[in-house]
Amino acid sequence: MSHADTLIDARWIIPVEPHATVLERHSIAVRDGAIVAIVPPAERAAWTADDTVSLPNHVLMPGLVNLHGHSAMTLLRGYADDLALMDWLQNHIWPAEGKHVKDDFVYDGTLLAMAEMIRSGTTTINDMYFFHGAVARAGLAAGLRTFVGCSILEFPTPYAGSADEYLQKALAERREFIGEELVTFTLAPHAPYTVSDDTFRKVVTLAEQEDMLIHCHIHETRGEIDDSLKAHQLRPLARLDRLGLLSPRLIAAHMVHMSDDEIELVARRGVHIAHNPTSNMKLASGIAPVQRLLDAGVNVGIGTDGAASNNKLDMLSDTRQAALLAKVGSLDPTAVPAATALRMATLNGARALGLGAKTGSIEVGKRFDAIALDLAQVETAPTFDPISHVVYAAGREQVCDVWVDGRHLLAARTLTTLDHTALLAVAESWRNKIAAR
Ligand SMILES: CSC[C@H]1O[C@@H](n2cnc3c(O)ncnc32)[C@H](O)[C@@H]1O
Ligand SMILES: [Zn+2]
Numbered sequence: 001m002s003h004a005d006t007l008i009d010a011r012w013i014i015p016v017e018p019h020a021t022v023l024e025r026h027s028i029a030v031r032d033g034a035i036v037a038i039v040p041p042a043e044r045a046a047w048t049a050d051d052t053v054s055l056p057n058h059v060l061m062p063g064l065v066n067l068h069g070h071s072a073m074t075l076l077r078g079y080a081d082d083l084a085l086m087d088w089l090q091n092h093i094w095p096a097e098g099k100h101v102k103d104d105f106v107y108d109g110t111l112l113a114m115a116e117m118i119r120s121g122t123t124t125i126n127d128m129y130f131f132h133g134a135v136a137r138a139g140l141a142a143g144l145r146t147f148v149g150c151s152i153l154e155f156p157t158p159y160a161g162s163a164d165e166y167l168q169k170a171l172a173e174r175r176e177f178i179g180e181e182l183v184t185f186t187l188a189p190h191a192p193y194t195v196s197d198d199t200f201r202k203v204v205t206l207a208e209q210e211d212m213l214i215h216c217h218i219h220e221t222r223g224e225i226d227d228s229l230k231a232h233q234l235r236p237l238a239r240l241d242r243l244g245l246l247s248p249r250l251i252a253a254h255m256v257h258m259s260d261d262e263i264e265l266v267a268r269r270g271v272h273i274a275h276n277p278t279s280n281m282k283l284a285s286g287i288a289p290v291q292r293l294l295d296a297g298v299n300v301g302i303g304t305d306g307a308a309s310n311n312k313l314d315m316l317s318d319t320r321q322a323a324l325l326a327k328v329g330s331l332d333p334t335a336v337p338a339a340t341a342l343r344m345a346t347l348n349g350a351r352a353l354g355l356g357a358k359t360g361s362i363e364v365g366k367r368f369d370a371i372a373l374d375l376a377q378v379e380t381a382p383t384f385d386p387i388s389h390v391v392y393a394a395g396r397e398q399v400c401d402v403w404v405d406g407r408h409l410l411a412a413r414t415l416t417t418l419d420h421t422a423l424l425a426v427a428e429s430w431r432n433k434i435a436a437r
């Protein structure tokens with residue numbers, strides 16, 4: 001007899017690795033937050049556990065990795081819609097952030113985002129915002145695996161007055177969370193149009209010294225490229241390459257507008273890309289060449305971006321959008337098939353964050369970051385292929401269970417770490433404050 005803390009019996013398991021496979025009626029044994037066995041039906045009787053979870057009509061799969069977001073921007077959801085990026089940022093979002101973004105705004109907005117993300121199957125968030133201690137505390141309260149991106153800009157915000165101050169504060173706030181298993185700080189220079197050469201050089205040096213990842217918006221719009229040609233006589237990627245930014249440490253958000261040479265350069269440098277299909281559509285930024293990037297060997301994950309430009313934090317929906325947008329962008333229905341989209345939303349995201357050996361797939365030895373979806377609903381009946389349903393048919397309301405590091409954060413659709421009613425009351429009080437100004 002073998003014994004586990006928890007034994008989960010599932011109708012289907014999508015392990016993601018090996019690629020495009022589905023296991024039927026297998027069980028997962030979890031001990032001390034790790035997967036210790038994937039048990040076929042014939043061996044199930046040899047296992048006992050303190051706790052068993054029965055998922056008779058469900059698919060169990062790795063948790064979704066949101067590779068690019070600004071969690072606290074939930075409090076600005078629906079604040080300014082139907083605008084292009086620079087108009088949206090300069091005339092609406094940055095002025096609102098200038099008035100309202102403080103520690104409490106970031107904590108409350110991030111917690112609200114995390115509740116939404118857990119309820120839609122996200123287990124890891126790669127965030128980028130201000131007041132990093134508040135983001136980290138929210139991550140610990142929610143129980144999500146949280147990458148806290150420390151923003152760096154050349155202009156002042158309520159968080160810091162200069163690029164050097166952003167950097168100093170990032171390192172000071174990081175010190176408080178060293179040793180926290182679920183919290184990792186990254187350096188997040190905002191974008192090529194808001195960060196100087198000098199600051200980018202400092203970021204590269206610091207990232208190497210402190211062994212930190214870098215997270216940056218790059219090649220999001222055509223305007224960004226045109227402006228860079230005027231200001232620097234270089235496209236942003238060429239400029240960043242000269243500054244030493246392009247490496248496997250870099251998670252480049254967006255990368256919508258790419259020449260063949262740039263795709264090849266990014267592949268050679270081992271840069272990871274966070275593709276944000278909904279945000280790119282809503283801000284009319286363009287269609288990223290995802291299948292061409294994958295064909296070139298680039299690791300591409302999926303992000304939601306912030307709730308002010310998406311306006312959902314629903315990785316299932318963005319996985320579907322990634323598959324659909326790749327097809328319409330290339331006029332090729334075989335581009336980004338369902339299993340590839342699911343791999344992008346899980347294992348590729350984990351790999352970009354240096355978690356490839358730890359999470360992103362259901363494999364023995366990995367931490368148990370997993371989700372279950374109930375497919376016994378009219379929206380997903382009948383089931384020929386659970387991978388197809390997860391990507392093309394299921395909605396986030398079908399996510400019933402979520403575990404991070406073995407901890408049950410959503411149990412039969414109930415949040416275990418967060419208070420749903422209290423979150424709604426806090427969101428309403430922020431609405432009143434923001435609307436009053
Ligand atoms: C420095 S991170 C936070 C900063 O980024 C702004 N932001 C949100 N979404 C986007 C986007 O798609 N492109 C560029 N900048 C974005 C956010 O409002 C914060 O000011
Ligand atoms: Zn963004």
